[in-house]
Amino acid sequence: MKIICIGRNYVAHARELNNEVPERPVFFMKPDSALVISNRPFFYPGFSSDVHHELEVVIRISRLGRSIEERYAGRYFNEVGLGVDFTARDLQAEQKKKGLPWEIAKGFDYSAPVSEFFPVKNYKDLRKLSFRLDLNGKTVQDGNTSLMIFSFEKIISYVSRFMTLKTGDLIFTGTPAGVGPVAIDDRLEAYLEGEKVMDFPVK
Numbered sequence: 001m002k003i004i005c006i007g008r009n010y011v012a013h014a015r016e017l018n019n020e021v022p023e024r025p026v027f028f029m030k031p032d033s034a035l036v037i038s039n040r041p042f043f044y045p046g047f048s049s050d051v052h053h054e055l056e057v058v059i060r061i062s063r064l065g066r067s068i069e070e071r072y073a074g075r076y077f078n079e080v081g082l083g084v085d086f087t088a089r090d091l092q093a094e095q096k097k098k099g100l101p102w103e104i105a106k107g108f109d110y111s112a113p114v115s116e117f118f119p120v121k122n123y124k125d126l127r128k129l130s131f132r133l134d135l136n137g138k139t140v141q142d143g144n145t146s147l148m149i150f151s152f153e154k155i156i157s158y159v160s161r162f163m164t165l166k167t168g169d170l171i172f173t174g175t176p177a178g179v180g181p182v183a184i185d186d187r188l189e190a191y192l193e194g195e196k197v198m199d200f201p202v203k
């Protein structure tokens with residue numbers, strides 16, 4: 001399986017990092033070795049001193065597809081959950097400055113913890129999903145999919161023009177504003193539609 005991540009999909013977040021609001025989805029990938037499940041700890045990497053949390057809605061691809069038309073894209077995912085796109089912001093800033101790829105800042109081990117996945121039919125409107133991240137008991141990110149620049153369908157359609165999507169692939173759909181650093185001994189709790197779906201420590 002592969003993990004595809006959309007960057008700059010919320011205007012307020014693009015602005016907080018001084019990025020332009022994109023005309024097309026921006027995407028990058030993480031390897032499957034980045035995945036963390038079952039609320040296992042996030043182990044802070046020794047090569048960074050500025051790792052940020054980015055809480056995101058994650059969709060799980062349910063069938064093989066390529067060059068998927070946007071109007072059919074809803075048939076290609078059937079589960080949704082949350083994930084944290086951990087980012088070594090210091091390394092990313094250096095890579096961006098030099099115009100180099102982001103993998104060392106985005107694809108490292110433990111950089112993609114995800115919640116359980118839930119059937120999309122559990123939710124009455126995927127275009128209005130609320131989600132939030134509490135860091136040590138204080139809400140730091142509070143998002144809603146109604147604020148996404150590119151919809152799930154648009155993302156699937158765009159990405160599948162370039163690479164075949166396979167069952168089990170995950171798509172991180174972008175973070176809202178409020179990203180910030182984590183530290184060893186922090187506790188992260190993430191809520192989807194008010195229900196706690198992630199609760200894990202930084203070690």
Ligand code: MG
Nearest residue numbers: 054085174175
């Ligand atoms: Mg992200």
